Structure formats: structure tokens, C-alpha cells
Amino acid sequence: MKRSRVLIPLLGVLLPFVLAACATGPLEAPADSAGQVEPRAVTADRLPADEQVWGGVIARVDNRADATVIEVVGYPLSRQEPQTRQSTTGRFRLRVEGFADPVDYSSGRRITAVGTVSGVEEGQIGQSDYSFPVLEARSVHLWPLPEPPRSSGGVRFGIGIGIGL
Numbered sequence: 124m125k126r127s128r129v130l131i132p133l134l135g136v137l138l139p140f141v142l143a144a145c146a147t148g149p150l151e152a153p154a155d156s157a158g159q160v161e162p163r164a165v166t167a168d169r170l171p172a173d174e175q176v177w178g179g180v181i182a183r184v185d186n187r188a189d190a191t192v193i194e195v196v197g198y199p200l201s202r203q204e205p206q207t208r209q210s211t212t213g214r215f216r217l218r219v220e221g222f223a224d225p226v227d228y229s230s231g232r233r234i235t236a237v238g239t240v241s242g243v244e245e246g247q248i249g250q251s252d253y254s255f256p257v258l259e260a261r262s263v264h265l266w267p268l269p270e271p272p273r274s275s276g277g278v279r280f281g282i283g284i285g286i287g288l
Contacts, residue, residue: 149264150203150237152176162197163213165256167243177215177258178205178235184225191223192216194246194255195234203235204266216244216255219263233266 153159158173165171179197197212198205217236228234238260246255 150176150235150262152203152237161212162215162256165213165215165240165243166254170240170242170256174237174239174261175258176200176203176235176237177212177217178203178233179211179215180205180207181228181230181232181234182214183230184223184228186222186225190221191219191228192257193219193223193228193234200235203264205233205235207233214248214253214255216246216257217260217263218257219260227265232268234263235266236260236263238262 153174153176155173158171159175160171162177177195177197178200179195182194182196185192185194193216194214195217196214198207199209199212200206217234217238218241219236236258238258241257241259244255244257246253
């Protein structure tokens with residue numbers, strides 16, 4: 124009896140952490156991660172055959188007649204979320220069927236997509252030539268915008284040593 128009185132609250136505290144550790148990203152991704160390559164490793168001669176999960180930060184959006192092309196600065200992913208505090212993995216172009224509103228797909232917004240690499244397009248970043256691998260998106264996830272910092276109403280309370288102005 125005493126054992127269950129301790130065990131049940133302990134499970135209630137630990138269970139959310141265990142479930143969170145098993146959580147996957149928001150997109151249905153390929154089961155085999157062995158075929159994943161970074162965008163910078165793709166060349167016209169070496170296109171990956173497997174579906175890729177790439178993500179990063181939107182650099183620019185180009186709405187065309189039949190599709191939208193989103194230029195993305197790639198970053199490593201953790202549970203499919205771009206880790207922007209790490210070094211980039213190279214730029215790529217993400218082709219999305221139809222119209223993607225540039226207000227929603229704005230520069231600086233984090234994005235992750237699953238799809239196949241259809242080829243490489245030549246382009247420029249500033250004055251430099253660049254080869255962009257093109258990911259044909261099967262599914263796309265826009266990450267929520269960060270919450271703006273809240274202003275304190277002028278009154279703060281804290282415990283510790285320090286000076287607050």
C-alpha cells in the first residue's frame with residue numbers, strides 16, 4: 124500500500140519526460156536516416172535517391188506561375204527542428220506546389236521539409252555563384268515564430284543578490 128502511494132506520484136512526474144524523449148518531429152519522415160545527406164554535399168552528379176528531411180531559415184521566396192521556390196539556409200535538425208545556433212549545412216531551394224504567401228513564408232522564418240532532390244540549379248548569393256540543390260517538397264512545416272519578450276510592468280520581485288533598475 125505504501126509502495127503504490129510513492130510509485131503513482133513518481134510515475135506521474137516521470138511519464139511526461141519519457142514520452143517527450145520518444146517524440147518525433149511534426150512531419151512524416153523516411154524511416155531510414157542512413158540515406159540522409161547535407162545540402163552542401165549534393166552535386167548534379169551525386170543526387171540522393173532517398174527522400175531527404177532538410178530544414179533551416181528562409182532567405183527568400185519566389186512565387187512562380189506553377190510553384191513557389193523558397194531559398195533556405197540549411198541547418199542541422201534535432202527532431203526535425205532547425206538548430207540555428209550550429210553551423211549551416213549549405214543552402215537549398217525548396218519547391219512547393221502552388222502559391223506560398225510571402226507573409227507566412229517570410230525571410231528569417233524557420234522551416235522543415237520532406238521530399239526528393241530533383242536536381243541542382245545555378246544561382247547567386249550576392250555576387251557569388253552558387254549551386255542550389257532543389258528539394259521537391261512532399262510536406263512542409265513552418266515553425267512558430269518566437270514569442271516577443273514581455274515587458275515587466277516596472278515592478279520586479281526576485282530572490283538573490285543583484286541590483287535591479
